[in-house]
Amino acid sequence: AQSVAQPEDQVNVAEGNPLTVKCTYSVSGNPYLFWYVQYPNRGLQFLLKYITGDNLVKGSYGFEAEFNKSQTSFHLKKPSALVSDSALYFCAVRDLGSNTGKLIFGQGTTLQVKP
Amino acid sequence: EPEVTQTPSHQVTQMGQEVILRCVPISNHLYFYWYRQILGQKVEFLVSFYNNEISEKSEIFDDQFSVERPDGSNFTLKIRSTKLEDSAMYFCAIRDIYEQYFGPGTRLTVT
16 A cells, blocks of 8 residues: 655754655655645645656745655755744655545644744 | 635534535636545545546545535535534645645534
């Protein structure tokens, strides 16, 4: 079965420091990977995706993610965190066993950026 | 970025009552999805809808659930007889080639 894991429930970082939110995946085939952010009482906002090509993908709000096939990881990164980045982050993979493109989500990681 | 709206933002209902959650994508798309997020848990797929019919559904999507697109724009999720465990955030999503764009969600509270 295909799955996504986010090993950290919460990540704490000081404003201005680099941040990393981890994600590992398990799929049979070439993965389509996504990161979403959820602010309190809001929907999921698309941040970035990896489909093919360059392993480093850039997305919204200065976020980027690195696809690592050998480690089956897709960690979300930002060089300098902002307090406003504090939110719940979800990694997702497209279910390759589905012909509808449904997404399988990780359990989410709460990012807390302190001033 | 495609825009998706959902109504109501919050619905409180009594157990056994029917609820209808609505989704309105601003632009035309072919694939629609419903997901739900029980408080504190991950987002789970419920059903996908393509070309005006269900294309895939999860085991959560039992006979109590139904979806339709009654007028070619609104996309609805109906729960016929709500249970306490249906309390969750329900998200509608549309697909744009690869990524999906989500609405703001409807918080359903079943008492």
